[in-house]
Amino acid sequence: MTEALIVRGLDKTFTKPAVMDLDLTVHAGELYALLGPNGAGKTTTLRMVAGLTKPDKGEISVFGIDARADPAAAKAITAWAPDEAMVYDRLTPLEYLEFVAGLWNVEPKAAKARAEDLLAKLGLAAEARTRCEGFSRGMKQKVALAGALIHDPRLLILDEPLTGLDAAAARLVKDMLQERVDAGGTVILTTHILEVAERMADRIGIIAGGRLLAEGTLDALRAQTRKGGAGEGKDGSSLEDVFLQLTAADANGGAA
Amino acid sequence: MTLTAPGSILWLLAHEMRIYWRNFRAGRAGKGARGLISLVVVATMLVGGGVLAALGLHAVEVPINPISISLAALVSAVVFTLMLSQTLSASSEALYDRGDLDLLFSSPIGPAKVLFVRSLGVAGGVLTIFALILTPLLLPSVIWGHPGWIGVFGVLGALALASTAVGLLLAMALFALIGPRRTRTVAQVMAALVGAAFFLVSQTRTILGVQKSNSLFAEITRQAQEGRLHPAPIVGLPLRAMLGEPLPLLALLAGSAALFALAALTLGRRFSDAAAATQGKTGARPAKATRGDARRAFASGPFLATLRKELLLIGRDAALLSQVLLRVLYLIPTALLLSRNAGHGTGAALAGGAGVVAFLAGQVAGSLAWITLSAEEAPDLLAVSPARIRTLRRAKLTAALVPVALLLVLPIAALTWFLPAVGAWTALGAALAAWSSGLINIWHQRPGKRSDFKRRGGASWMATIAEMLVSALVAGATGLAVAGLWPWALIPLGLAGASLLSLRRSDAQIARNLRTR
Numbered sequence: 001m002t003e004a005l006i007v008r009g010l011d012k013t014f015t016k017p018a019v020m021d022l023d024l025t026v027h028a029g030e031l032y033a034l035l036g037p038n039g040a041g042k043t044t045t046l047r048m049v050a051g052l053t054k055p056d057k058g059e060i061s062v063f064g065i066d067a068r069a070d071p072a073a074a075k076a077i078t079a080w081a082p083d084e085a086m087v088y089d090r091l092t093p094l095e096y097l098e099f100v101a102g103l104w105n106v107e108p109k110a111a112k113a114r115a116e117d118l119l120a121k122l123g124l125a126a127e128a129r130t131r132c133e134g135f136s137r138g139m140k141q142k143v144a145l146a147g148a149l150i151h152d153p154r155l156l157i158l159d160e161p162l163t164g165l166d167a168a169a170a171r172l173v174k175d176m177l178q179e180r181v182d183a184g185g186t187v188i189l190t191t192h193i194l195e196v197a198e199r200m201a202d203r204i205g206i207i208a209g210g211r212l213l214a215e216g217t218l219d220a221l222r223a224q225t226r227k228g229g230a231g232e233g234k235d236g237s238s239l240e241d242v243f244l245q246l247t248a249a250d251a252n253g254g255a256a
Numbered sequence: 257m258t259l260t261a262p263g264s265i266l267w268l269l270a271h272e273m274r275i276y277w278r279n280f281r282a283g284r285a286g287k288g289a290r291g292l293i294s295l296v297v298v299a300t301m302l303v304g305g306g307v308l309a310a311l312g313l314h315a316v317e318v319p320i321n322p323i324s325i326s327l328a329a330l331v332s333a334v335v336f337t338l339m340l341s342q343t344l345s346a347s348s349e350a351l352y353d354r355g356d357l358d359l360l361f362s363s364p365i366g367p368a369k370v371l372f373v374r375s376l377g378v379a380g381g382v383l384t385i386f387a388l389i390l391t392p393l394l395l396p397s398v399i400w401g402h403p404g405w406i407g408v409f410g411v412l413g414a415l416a417l418a419s420t421a422v423g424l425l426l427a428m429a430l431f432a433l434i435g436p437r438r439t440r441t442v443a444q445v446m447a448a449l450v451g452a453a454f455f456l457v458s459q460t461r462t463i464l465g466v467q468k469s470n471s472l473f474a475e476i477t478r479q480a481q482e483g484r485l486h487p488a489p490i491v492g493l494p495l496r497a498m499l500g501e502p503l504p505l506l507a508l509l510a511g512s513a514a515l516f517a518l519a520a521l522t523l524g525r526r527f528s529d530a531a532a533a534t535q536g537k538t539g540a541r542p543a544k545a546t547r548g549d550a551r552r553a554f555a556s557g558p559f560l561a562t563l564r565k566e567l568l569l570i571g572r573d574a575a576l577l578s579q580v581l582l583r584v585l586y587l588i589p590t591a592l593l594l595s596r597n598a599g600h601g602t603g604a605a606l607a608g609g610a611g612v613v614a615f616l617a618g619q620v621a622g623s624l625a626w627i628t629l630s631a632e633e634a635p636d637l638l639a640v641s642p643a644r645i646r647t648l649r650r651a652k653l654t655a656a657l658v659p660v661a662l663l664l665v666l667p668i669a670a671l672t673w674f675l676p677a678v679g680a681w682t683a684l685g686a687a688l689a690a691w692s693s694g695l696i697n698i699w700h701q702r703p704g705k706r707s708d709f710k711r712r713g714g715a716s717w718m719a720t721i722a723e724m725l726v727s728a729l730v731a732g733a734t735g736l737a738v739a740g741l742w743p744w745a746l747i748p749l750g751l752a753g754a755s756l757l758s759l760r761r762s763d764a765q766i767a768r769n770l771r772t773r
Contacts (some may be wrong), residue, residue: 050640076642086634090572091565098554102561103641108554115554131572147637 002028002063004155004186010048010058012210018044020210022058026203028154031177031187033197035239036207037247042190043082045207046157049188050080062155076104079153083160085144089133093124093143096132097150104151111150118146122172137164145173149180156180158189162196174200198239206243208250218242263365268373276381302392310396318499320492322485326476328495329487336415339382341451343416343423345578346378348430348443368521375424375520383416404500411497411505414512421512421519444578452585558643559651566628566655573706576627583620584663610682611735613667617660618689618727624656625697626719631706645763653694660690678738685734692730692756693723699761701770722759726752 007024011017019041026032036042047053049060051071060067060074067074087096094115101111119128122142132140141164148156161177162170177187178200191197197204198218205215214224221242260266318324350371360370390412398405426446430439479485496504555561570576629652632638638648664686672679700719729752736745761769 052636052639072642072644075640078640080636080640082636086637088565088569088633090569095565095568099561099565100637100641102555102564103558103638103643105557105642108556112554 003061004028004030004063005049005188006059006061007045007049008059010045010060011056012041012044012048012053013056017210019048019055022207022210022212024205024212024215026155026186026188028063028186029181029184030202031181031189031200032203032205033201034188034190034205034207035194035197035243036190040207041210042207043159044210046080046159046188046190050078050157051075052080076151077154078157079148079151079155080157081144081148081159081161083163085137085140087132087135087140087143087147090131092127092129092131093119093146094128096143097146100147101150106151114150114152115146118149121176122146123169138166138169141165142169142173145176149176154186156185156187158187160191161189162191162193194238194240194243204239206246208247211250213246213250221246265369265373268365268370269376272373272377273380276377299392302389303396306393306396309393310400313397314401318495320495320499321480322487323476323480325487325492325495326480326485328498329491330476332411332415332494335386335412336419337450337453339386339415339419340422341447342382342385343378343420344426344443344450345423345447346381347375347420347423347427348440350374350378350427372520375420375516378423379416379420379516382419383413386412386416405498407500407505408498410509411494414497414508417509417516418512421515424519441574441577444574445581448578448582448585452582558641558647562643562648562651563655563658566652567658569706570624570627570655570659573627576624576706579623580620580659580663583616606678607735607739610678610685610738611731613664613682614685614689614734615727615731617664617686618693618723618730620663621656621660621690622693622697622720622723622727624659625653625694626704627706628652628656629697630701631704633706635703649698653698656694656697657690660686681734681737685730685737688752689727689730689734692726692752695756696722696726696759699759699766701766703770722755726755729755 003025005024005026007022010019010022010024012019022041022045024034024045034042034045044053048055048058049062049067051067051074055068062074062078065074065077087093088099091099097115097118098111101108101115106114116125116128119125122145124139124142124146127135127139132143135143141161145158145161148158156177158177161173165173174196177189181187181202189197201218203215203217204221206213206221214221216224218239221239222237225237225242225245260270361367387409390408394405394408427439427443430442430446434442476485493504493508497508555564629649638645664683668679668683668686671682696719700722702719729748732748733745733752736742736748
């Protein structure tokens with residue numbers, strides 16, 4: 001199986017350790033959900049993968065490219081969308097997408113067609129030439145998502161992509177992500193909405209205190225909680241139960 | 257219900273003043289010893305100036321004659337225009353910058369009362385600025401020999417109220433004429449024009465030429481000597497009020513207070529409707545696609561895409577445009593002086609003018625380069641892209657230089673038409689100064705917000721000083737070259753080059769510097 005992302009021994013310390021000896025593997029064509037309580041190190045991990053934060057130690061490989069040795073090559077096939085949309089208030093969505101496409105060197109004609117298509121899919125066609133300054137948080141999130149997709153990345157990294165979206169917009173985004181995965185794309189996302197991860201993710205990683213506590217399909221995680229004695233871990237238990245058992249066990253110093 | 261009960265005008269005013277004071281303190285936070293030292297130096301200079309003025313004016317009695325009356329009226333008019341430039345801008349901000357307006361409008365307090373207090377805040381703000389400068393200068397004279405001059409503060413208060421009233425009326429008129437979105441832009445530009453009006457009037461002689469204009473002071477003196485100056489009694493009010501005559505002072509204060517009340521209360525209802533109308537549409541352009549927009553191809557590659565994005569952002573930044581416009585207005589007399597001298601031959605004025613053009617090109621380019629390089633709104637977006645940082649920097653520097661080139665192309669072309677060598681030296685000097693300022697801003701980036709542009713609050717202190725120094729050296733070299741002393745021009749040019757070399761930073765140093773912030 002091709003690996004979209006391999007992370008080995010990743011370390012990052014700010015004033016205190018944020019990520020410690022983290023190993024992570026994401027297969028190509030899967031939707032991987034990275035879950036964890038606040039301050040667990042999810043965003044720091046993803047920022048290191050996206051090339052925004054320099055790790056103290058460790059290896060990051062994106063589709064076989066050593067992201068630390070050749071960041072430009074890794075970035076060319078990756079997209080990053082943080083929870084705070086990176087859009088310019090004084091640009092229209094179309095102008096924003098033109099800029100982002102330029103950064104990734106997308107051929108102008110193809111970029112324009114793709115931008116119009118993405119905005120239409122995200123329900124922003126009518127606002128394509130309206131400056132973003134009057135947009136709601138959800139609309140800005142959608143513009144940022146279109147920006148992340150404009151260069152058709154092989155690896156899409158999303159930090160809390162559903163924050164600020166209403167039910168209809170959230171469904172739209174989830175459908176787009178699923179569509180992308182079905183077409184062979186790879187998506188890594190963090191979310192606090194565990195039902196989303198439970199329903200959409202092929203595999204789930206649970207991180208706390210900068211360490212990966214568990215990784216696998218929901219069934220594998222259930223099995224892991226049973227084996228590790230972290231809790232009841234029944235076959236029908238929800239991801240929320242599993243998550244709480246694993247993180248509680250870690251907080252209590254138990255093995256998960 | 258007492259005067260200071262919650263919801264009362266005084267209570268609201270106290271709230272406004274507390275917020276104003278905390279914002280002021282927040283703005284000063286982090287300036288540390290440097291800020292304190294500069295404050296002490298300025299205060300000492302002002303107090304020193306005030307004491308010297310008191311010593312000199314101790315025995316002087318200001319005569320009430322047509323000359324003094326006209327001059328006092330003129331000074332009042334100048335102060336009024338300077339205040340108006342502030343109140344016009346502040347009034348449009350009161351309408352646009354929501355701040356806590358949503359909270360206040362959602363409370364049971366009437367919107368007219370909220371806006372009346374906000375208008376008082378605008379007047380109070382502008383009065384404070386002028387009073388802070390004037391008090392140390394004037395107070396020694398008031399204490400020592402001229403107690404009546406305390407009336408100057410009363411005149412200042414009257415001017416603050418009147419200028420706020422006119423600022424509010426203009427903002428409302430703009431709102432009705434051109435709608436909410438453009439009001440902010442036009443108000444900022446108008447504020448710049450009004451602010452520069454005094455300077456341009458004072459430069460009439462430069463602009464029109466010696467033969468076509470006498471200075472205003474000389475004209476007033478000449479008319480008075482010829483017995484033709486008969487100011488109307490109302491023109492004498494400012495001088496009499498400044499000298500402490502109670503009735504003129506009361507008349508001015510009552511007149512301006514009435515004008516303020518008329519504007520703030522009568523227009524309060526419309527103003528609050530206008531403010532409410534801006535809710536939820538903070539300047540968004542209505543969705544309309546022009547045919548050109550729809551047909552235009554996307555820019556190709558990181559350089560062109562970044563250049564286009566930066567030029568769009570510069571063009572859409574009302575505050576930035578008004579500040580650049582202000583600097584251009586200050587450039588007009590110099591440019592005219594230059595072209596007139598170019599028509600008549602060379603001279604010291606021509607060399608000086610060429611130097612000023614080069615210096616201002618450096619300063620404007622430096623400010624724009626700070627905006628494009630350091631005030632990036634989405635730095636993470638650029639960081640996650642595969643685009644080379646050097647390509648992005650080059651595009652941003654180009655974006656900063658394009659407006660400077662556009663501003664200077666016509667005057668320099670005209671100059672080159674008359675005197676090709678002078679035109680070429682001036683173009684070279686302006687280009688070199690602008691490029692140097694851009695490079696300094698690349699090497700000494702300091703991330704900040706676009707909104708900080710007006711006071712360059714986010715800019716590196718070192719970059720600002722270095723920009724000024726290098727621009728001055730290049731300006732000196734330009735002036736010397738224009739004067740025909742080009743071998744001497746090599747000295748400041750060499751110093752500018754040495755300064756640039758000492759300021760230079762490698763990519764790794766720039767990155768390290770940005771990371772450590």
